[in-house]
Amino acid sequence: LSQKISILLNCRSCGAEISPESGKYSCPKCGGILQVKYARSVNKDSFFSYSSRSGVWRFFEMLPVERRENIVSLEEGNTPLIRTESLGEGVYVKDETRNPTGSFKDRPNTVGISKAVELGAKTIAIASSGNAAGSLSAYAAKASLECVVGVPEDTPNSKLKQIMVFGAKVVKVRGTYSAAFNLIRESSGKYGWHNLTSVCTANPYQVEGDKTAAYEIYERLNNPDWVAIPLGAGPLLVGIYRGFWELREAGLIDKIPRLIGVQAEECAPIARAYKNGEKEVTPWERKPHTIAHSIADPLTGYSQDGTLTLEKIRESNGVAESVNDDEMLEAVWQLARGEGIFAEPAAASTLAAFNKLKRNGIITGGEKVVLLVTGTGLKSSAALDRLGEAPVIDPDPDQLMKLVS
């Protein structure tokens, strides 16, 4: 049995140290972002010491849950890292669509909910553009916890239904994702719900689940030159940075891969700040209109999350890029028809950005590139509306041949 040493939370802004047992998910002193601090030093043996069918809980020793009996798992992680043939030499897809609920969100949620169970939660809450809540509601069902979900009012029905089938209580919130975010934050404070919204401002534990994607990439490839990641607020990028940082601290790798953060042109607060050379990210003003629902996050009211993400991009010597809807749709076809992987547009944004960065000479031949493909296309009709209808025929081989040739 595990001899884990307990953890602390510390504020990234004011440095305050907070006990997890306080039940606080953000800094009670300054409202800053908390991060998990492990009261032990990381060494090579800490990483791969456990056996589990979960790609997240294999790394139990590196995660902020103290007792294994609190783990709520659906066998997430251990996703394929595919050496592509159609996308060129050295290009790999980390296929996060293969997680239990069809997106990478199962990684942060399995950690977040397990910690919530450890802290005695009865009700958990989340603001989500769809995938995170579709995931969390499944884990809540498994753990028999009540789950409250706020989504932006334009969330596709296909994503809503997944949340509802698991029995979560879902409301559509008028306004953008940020309106839902702020409602859930305020309500969680008011009613004592555990806020499992997956941005760092809201919850310090979930980003620890995100980092396991870095460990899995390391296991297969050591350290690639580039890792491309779709960005809303960017906790996945922050987590992956942290994962590679820990691997470097432990002496397992020499350098952290350059991280590419990818946003939708119609909602790109982090990419804009990056391009303008700004230190701080400011919220996006316009209401976003894009098929990339999962990453259309204006950051209104919690832009410090974007600033943290931007910091990590720069610390990795990476880049932030934005792509438009047509480029994402093109990338959806490219993944489907070249590799047999059906991604939602936001998830294919990394391939769209790769195409762009290669055209612009920023990524060069011979470099090892990992594209995170973060969510399945099965939940999103956006990529499909342009496909047209299948023709109807009689059961007659001649009619079939005429259509096929």
Add this chain to the structure above:
Amino acid sequence: LSQKISILLNCRSCGAEISPESGKYSCPKCGGILQVKYARSVNKDSFFSYSSRSGVWRFFEMLPVERRENIVSLEEGNTPLIRTESLGEGVYVKDETRNPTGSFKDRPNTVGISKAVELGAKTIAIASSGNAAGSLSAYAAKASLECVVGVPEDTPNSKLKQIMVFGAKVVKVRGTYSAAFNLIRESSGKYGWHNLTSVCTANPYQVEGDKTAAYEIYERLNNPDWVAIPLGAGPLLVGIYRGFWELREAGLIDKIPRLIGVQAEECAPIARAYKNGEKEVTPWERKPHTIAHSIADPLTGYSQDGTLTLEKIRESNGVAESVNDDEMLEAVWQLARGEGIFAEPAAASTLAAFNKLKRNGIITGGEKVVLLVTGTGLKSSAALDRLGEAPVIDPDPDQLMKLVS
């Protein structure tokens, strides 16, 4: 490198032996069902000798592909076997929704397409109620083969779009699944396409992929008392029977689990023949109206497939059962809200049948039962129409609390 000894095909009806190199997928002498015959004896070491991230190709030595370079894989199989808490002691779910395209069909298709590549195929074809073609078209994309798909005209749009996104040529065929089946069989003969329709009459290789589900169950549970399997024509059941039979031949288990074949009440030719004590299955007369599209197969023109399935149910001392739409929907909720698994109605039919067989005292407490959950609910809107709509609110905690409590 492998020293595989080559295989033969032999006809289950007339006993004729056929070389795979002939490119025949059914008996050229009598039209009977071919099965793969390995020119070697099976022993304990044959099963688990290879290392692969695919749960199918780990068992390369037991499969009908001769050269590993012909393998077309999307890392299928190795699906979770979940010890359920909500369904009772000893009840396990084999969660086949976790396959690359969301259904168990990835198992037969990875084997079928790899063999087609080995045989030099340019164009492959399939008749499908949706899942099998959604899967095959992904593998065809990966292998750069042309793929022709015939589906029944009432196939849900959500399933059609998955097929189309991978670039397959899809037609809706007027009539039931059987009309599509016969069209693809006739056209494949006429135009030299490789028929990868996943029933045994059409293709002898794919059922070899199905059997790997039995190997995986064995690895975790040895031999359970019961294994429940949704049935259209039933190749999955035939394959699972074969897998356990091989394990018994090799001395790894003493007896084959009792197999439960589950059909939809609205289309239950195999369950009907079972209940009437008949030796042969006859086609279903009425056009089926059920939400269980994936298993609504009237078997018109290839009822020998049903007869083969029925034989295997009886040889295992199993049962065939049918369930109605309401029972399947109830089972969908039960899986979602108890276990965090979102199944399509046809896939939840095994839980519906389990509930029924337990009520009727056929399954008793203390028995080990595995329920195959064969396909994800994300592709099917049938389970979701009854969920209603999520309410729209302003970002106001009081409005939220009123709806939640």
